[in-house]
Amino acid sequence: MDKQQILDTIKIKTAEKIHTFEKLIAETRASNNDTKSSMGDKYETGREMLQQEINNLTRQLNEALSQQALLQKITSEPSLKVQNGALVKTDKGLFYVSVSMGEIIVESQKIMTVSIESPLIKAMLGKKEKETFSINNIQQIIEGIW
Incomplete structure:
Protein backbone atom coordinates (compact mmCIF):
# COMPACT_ATOMS: atom_id res chain seq x y z
CA MET A 1 0.00 0.00 0.00
CA ASP A 2 1.47 3.32 -1.10
CA LYS A 3 1.19 5.77 1.81
CA GLN A 4 2.35 8.66 -0.38
CA GLN A 5 -0.59 8.07 -2.70
CA ILE A 6 -2.96 8.10 0.30
CA LEU A 7 -1.41 11.31 1.62
CA ASP A 8 -1.57 12.93 -1.84
CA THR A 9 -5.25 11.98 -2.17
CA ILE A 10 -6.06 13.58 1.18
CA LYS A 11 -4.06 16.72 0.31
CA ILE A 12 -5.98 17.07 -2.97
CA LYS A 13 -9.34 16.64 -1.23
CA THR A 14 -8.34 19.22 1.39
CA ALA A 15 -7.24 21.72 -1.27
CA GLU A 16 -10.56 21.21 -3.09
CA LYS A 17 -12.44 21.78 0.16
CA ILE A 18 -10.50 25.02 0.79
CA HIS A 19 -11.22 26.23 -2.76
CA THR A 20 -14.94 25.48 -2.32
CA PHE A 21 -15.14 27.40 0.97
CA GLU A 22 -13.25 30.38 -0.51
CA LYS A 23 -15.64 30.43 -3.48
CA LEU A 24 -18.74 30.17 -1.25
CA ILE A 25 -17.47 32.98 0.99
CA ALA A 26 -16.84 35.22 -2.03
CA GLU A 27 -20.31 34.47 -3.46
CA THR A 28 -22.00 35.08 -0.10
CA ARG A 29 -20.11 38.34 0.38
CA ALA A 30 -21.18 39.44 -3.10
CA SER A 31 -24.83 38.70 -2.34
CA ASN A 32 -24.43 40.51 1.00
CA ASN A 33 -23.13 43.58 -0.88
CA ASP A 34 -26.04 43.37 -3.32
CA THR A 35 -28.44 43.30 -0.40
CA LYS A 36 -26.80 46.37 1.12
CA SER A 37 -26.97 48.43 -2.04
CA SER A 38 -30.42 47.45 -3.27
CA MET A 39 -32.43 47.22 -0.05
CA GLY A 40 -32.89 49.54 2.86
CA ASP A 41 -32.46 49.00 6.60
CA LYS A 42 -35.78 47.20 6.50
CA TYR A 43 -33.82 44.10 5.47
CA GLU A 44 -31.21 44.20 8.24
CA THR A 45 -32.22 40.68 9.35
CA GLY A 46 -31.40 39.26 5.92
CA ARG A 47 -27.98 40.89 5.97
CA GLU A 48 -27.34 39.54 9.47
CA MET A 49 -28.24 36.03 8.30
CA LEU A 50 -25.82 36.37 5.38
CA GLN A 51 -23.12 37.59 7.76
CA GLN A 52 -23.71 34.57 10.01
CA GLU A 53 -23.36 32.32 6.96
CA ILE A 54 -20.08 34.05 6.05
CA ASN A 55 -18.86 33.55 9.63
CA ASN A 56 -19.81 29.86 9.50
CA LEU A 57 -18.06 29.35 6.15
CA THR A 58 -14.99 31.21 7.44
CA ARG A 59 -14.84 28.92 10.47
CA GLN A 60 -15.02 25.86 8.19
CA LEU A 61 -12.36 27.35 5.91
CA ASN A 62 -10.05 27.92 8.88
CA GLU A 63 -10.58 24.30 9.96
CA ALA A 64 -9.67 23.08 6.46
CA LEU A 65 -6.58 25.34 6.45
CA SER A 66 -5.54 23.83 9.81
CA GLN A 67 -5.97 20.36 8.34
CA GLN A 68 -3.83 21.37 5.37
CA ALA A 69 -1.09 22.65 7.70
CA LEU A 70 -1.18 19.37 9.65
CA LEU A 71 -0.93 17.36 6.42
CA GLN A 72 2.23 19.27 5.46
CA LYS A 73 3.93 17.85 8.59
CA ILE A 74 3.01 14.22 7.83
CA THR A 75 5.49 12.10 5.92
CA SER A 76 4.99 8.79 4.14
CA GLU A 77 7.80 7.16 6.12
CA PRO A 78 7.00 3.70 7.54
CA SER A 79 5.58 3.65 11.08
CA LEU A 80 6.29 1.04 13.73
CA LYS A 81 3.49 2.21 16.03
CA VAL A 82 0.16 4.02 15.75
CA GLN A 83 0.93 7.72 15.30
CA ASN A 84 0.20 10.57 12.89
CA GLY A 85 0.87 9.35 9.35
CA ALA A 86 0.47 5.65 10.20
Missing part, protein backbone atom coordinates in the same frame (compact mmCIF):
# COMPACT_ATOMS: atom_id res chain seq x y z
CA LEU A 87 -1.62 3.34 8.06
CA VAL A 88 -3.19 0.86 10.46
CA LYS A 89 -4.97 -2.38 9.61
CA THR A 90 -7.17 -3.85 12.32
CA ASP A 91 -9.54 -6.78 12.15
CA LYS A 92 -12.29 -4.14 11.60
CA GLY A 93 -10.75 -2.10 8.78
CA LEU A 94 -7.97 0.05 7.37
CA PHE A 95 -7.30 3.45 8.98
CA TYR A 96 -4.99 6.30 8.02
CA VAL A 97 -4.09 8.54 10.95
CA SER A 98 -4.04 12.14 9.72
CA VAL A 99 -7.13 14.34 9.45
CA SER A 100 -10.75 13.34 9.62
CA MET A 101 -11.82 13.23 5.99
CA GLY A 102 -14.02 10.14 6.06
CA GLU A 103 -13.62 7.24 3.67
CA ILE A 104 -11.34 7.41 0.66
CA ILE A 105 -10.56 4.75 -1.92
CA VAL A 106 -6.96 4.22 -3.01
CA GLU A 107 -5.86 1.24 -5.13
CA SER A 108 -9.39 -0.23 -4.77
CA GLN A 109 -8.98 -0.23 -0.96
CA LYS A 110 -11.41 1.53 1.35
CA ILE A 111 -9.46 3.55 3.90
CA MET A 112 -10.95 5.56 6.73
CA THR A 113 -9.03 8.77 7.36
CA VAL A 114 -9.16 9.49 11.06
CA SER A 115 -7.88 12.34 13.21
CA ILE A 116 -5.41 11.62 15.99
CA GLU A 117 -7.99 13.30 18.28
CA SER A 118 -10.68 10.70 17.55
CA PRO A 119 -11.61 8.21 20.29
CA LEU A 120 -10.62 5.29 18.02
CA ILE A 121 -7.09 6.56 17.45
CA LYS A 122 -6.70 7.64 21.08
CA ALA A 123 -7.50 4.03 22.05
CA MET A 124 -4.81 2.62 19.75
CA LEU A 125 -2.22 5.43 19.96
CA GLY A 126 1.32 4.12 20.54
CA LYS A 127 0.31 0.48 20.03
CA LYS A 128 2.28 -1.83 17.76
CA GLU A 129 1.43 -4.75 15.48
CA LYS A 130 -0.34 -7.70 17.15
CA GLU A 131 -1.37 -5.55 20.14
CA THR A 132 -5.02 -5.25 21.07
CA PHE A 133 -7.10 -2.31 22.18
CA SER A 134 -10.70 -1.79 23.16
CA ILE A 135 -13.21 0.85 22.17
CA ASN A 136 -16.90 0.78 23.13
CA ASN A 137 -16.28 -2.60 24.79
CA ILE A 138 -15.19 -4.07 21.44
CA GLN A 139 -11.76 -5.66 21.36
CA GLN A 140 -9.70 -5.12 18.21
CA ILE A 141 -6.31 -6.37 17.15
CA ILE A 142 -3.78 -4.40 15.11
CA GLU A 143 -2.86 -6.64 12.18
CA GLY A 144 -0.41 -4.31 10.48
CA ILE A 145 1.12 -0.84 10.56
CA TRP A 146 2.81 0.90 7.67
Whole structure:
Protein backbone atom coordinates (compact mmCIF):
# COMPACT_ATOMS: atom_id res chain seq x y z
CA MET A 1 0.00 0.00 0.00
CA ASP A 2 1.47 3.32 -1.10
CA LYS A 3 1.19 5.77 1.81
CA GLN A 4 2.35 8.66 -0.38
CA GLN A 5 -0.59 8.07 -2.70
CA ILE A 6 -2.96 8.10 0.30
CA LEU A 7 -1.41 11.31 1.62
CA ASP A 8 -1.57 12.93 -1.84
CA THR A 9 -5.25 11.98 -2.17
CA ILE A 10 -6.06 13.58 1.18
CA LYS A 11 -4.06 16.72 0.31
CA ILE A 12 -5.98 17.07 -2.97
CA LYS A 13 -9.34 16.64 -1.23
CA THR A 14 -8.34 19.22 1.39
CA ALA A 15 -7.24 21.72 -1.27
CA GLU A 16 -10.56 21.21 -3.09
CA LYS A 17 -12.44 21.78 0.16
CA ILE A 18 -10.50 25.02 0.79
CA HIS A 19 -11.22 26.23 -2.76
CA THR A 20 -14.94 25.48 -2.32
CA PHE A 21 -15.14 27.40 0.97
CA GLU A 22 -13.25 30.38 -0.51
CA LYS A 23 -15.64 30.43 -3.48
CA LEU A 24 -18.74 30.17 -1.25
CA ILE A 25 -17.47 32.98 0.99
CA ALA A 26 -16.84 35.22 -2.03
CA GLU A 27 -20.31 34.47 -3.46
CA THR A 28 -22.00 35.08 -0.10
CA ARG A 29 -20.11 38.34 0.38
CA ALA A 30 -21.18 39.44 -3.10
CA SER A 31 -24.83 38.70 -2.34
CA ASN A 32 -24.43 40.51 1.00
CA ASN A 33 -23.13 43.58 -0.88
CA ASP A 34 -26.04 43.37 -3.32
CA THR A 35 -28.44 43.30 -0.40
CA LYS A 36 -26.80 46.37 1.12
CA SER A 37 -26.97 48.43 -2.04
CA SER A 38 -30.42 47.45 -3.27
CA MET A 39 -32.43 47.22 -0.05
CA GLY A 40 -32.89 49.54 2.86
CA ASP A 41 -32.46 49.00 6.60
CA LYS A 42 -35.78 47.20 6.50
CA TYR A 43 -33.82 44.10 5.47
CA GLU A 44 -31.21 44.20 8.24
CA THR A 45 -32.22 40.68 9.35
CA GLY A 46 -31.40 39.26 5.92
CA ARG A 47 -27.98 40.89 5.97
CA GLU A 48 -27.34 39.54 9.47
CA MET A 49 -28.24 36.03 8.30
CA LEU A 50 -25.82 36.37 5.38
CA GLN A 51 -23.12 37.59 7.76
CA GLN A 52 -23.71 34.57 10.01
CA GLU A 53 -23.36 32.32 6.96
CA ILE A 54 -20.08 34.05 6.05
CA ASN A 55 -18.86 33.55 9.63
CA ASN A 56 -19.81 29.86 9.50
CA LEU A 57 -18.06 29.35 6.15
CA THR A 58 -14.99 31.21 7.44
CA ARG A 59 -14.84 28.92 10.47
CA GLN A 60 -15.02 25.86 8.19
CA LEU A 61 -12.36 27.35 5.91
CA ASN A 62 -10.05 27.92 8.88
CA GLU A 63 -10.58 24.30 9.96
CA ALA A 64 -9.67 23.08 6.46
CA LEU A 65 -6.58 25.34 6.45
CA SER A 66 -5.54 23.83 9.81
CA GLN A 67 -5.97 20.36 8.34
CA GLN A 68 -3.83 21.37 5.37
CA ALA A 69 -1.09 22.65 7.70
CA LEU A 70 -1.18 19.37 9.65
CA LEU A 71 -0.93 17.36 6.42
CA GLN A 72 2.23 19.27 5.46
CA LYS A 73 3.93 17.85 8.59
CA ILE A 74 3.01 14.22 7.83
CA THR A 75 5.49 12.10 5.92
CA SER A 76 4.99 8.79 4.14
CA GLU A 77 7.80 7.16 6.12
CA PRO A 78 7.00 3.70 7.54
CA SER A 79 5.58 3.65 11.08
CA LEU A 80 6.29 1.04 13.73
CA LYS A 81 3.49 2.21 16.03
CA VAL A 82 0.16 4.02 15.75
CA GLN A 83 0.93 7.72 15.30
CA ASN A 84 0.20 10.57 12.89
CA GLY A 85 0.87 9.35 9.35
CA ALA A 86 0.47 5.65 10.20
CA LEU A 87 -1.62 3.34 8.06
CA VAL A 88 -3.19 0.86 10.46
CA LYS A 89 -4.97 -2.38 9.61
CA THR A 90 -7.17 -3.85 12.32
CA ASP A 91 -9.54 -6.78 12.15
CA LYS A 92 -12.29 -4.14 11.60
CA GLY A 93 -10.75 -2.10 8.78
CA LEU A 94 -7.97 0.05 7.37
CA PHE A 95 -7.30 3.45 8.98
CA TYR A 96 -4.99 6.30 8.02
CA VAL A 97 -4.09 8.54 10.95
CA SER A 98 -4.04 12.14 9.72
CA VAL A 99 -7.13 14.34 9.45
CA SER A 100 -10.75 13.34 9.62
CA MET A 101 -11.82 13.23 5.99
CA GLY A 102 -14.02 10.14 6.06
CA GLU A 103 -13.62 7.24 3.67
CA ILE A 104 -11.34 7.41 0.66
CA ILE A 105 -10.56 4.75 -1.92
CA VAL A 106 -6.96 4.22 -3.01
CA GLU A 107 -5.86 1.24 -5.13
CA SER A 108 -9.39 -0.23 -4.77
CA GLN A 109 -8.98 -0.23 -0.96
CA LYS A 110 -11.41 1.53 1.35
CA ILE A 111 -9.46 3.55 3.90
CA MET A 112 -10.95 5.56 6.73
CA THR A 113 -9.03 8.77 7.36
CA VAL A 114 -9.16 9.49 11.06
CA SER A 115 -7.88 12.34 13.21
CA ILE A 116 -5.41 11.62 15.99
CA GLU A 117 -7.99 13.30 18.28
CA SER A 118 -10.68 10.70 17.55
CA PRO A 119 -11.61 8.21 20.29
CA LEU A 120 -10.62 5.29 18.02
CA ILE A 121 -7.09 6.56 17.45
CA LYS A 122 -6.70 7.64 21.08
CA ALA A 123 -7.50 4.03 22.05
CA MET A 124 -4.81 2.62 19.75
CA LEU A 125 -2.22 5.43 19.96
CA GLY A 126 1.32 4.12 20.54
CA LYS A 127 0.31 0.48 20.03
CA LYS A 128 2.28 -1.83 17.76
CA GLU A 129 1.43 -4.75 15.48
CA LYS A 130 -0.34 -7.70 17.15
CA GLU A 131 -1.37 -5.55 20.14
CA THR A 132 -5.02 -5.25 21.07
CA PHE A 133 -7.10 -2.31 22.18
CA SER A 134 -10.70 -1.79 23.16
CA ILE A 135 -13.21 0.85 22.17
CA ASN A 136 -16.90 0.78 23.13
CA ASN A 137 -16.28 -2.60 24.79
CA ILE A 138 -15.19 -4.07 21.44
CA GLN A 139 -11.76 -5.66 21.36
CA GLN A 140 -9.70 -5.12 18.21
CA ILE A 141 -6.31 -6.37 17.15
CA ILE A 142 -3.78 -4.40 15.11
CA GLU A 143 -2.86 -6.64 12.18
CA GLY A 144 -0.41 -4.31 10.48
CA ILE A 145 1.12 -0.84 10.56
CA TRP A 146 2.81 0.90 7.67
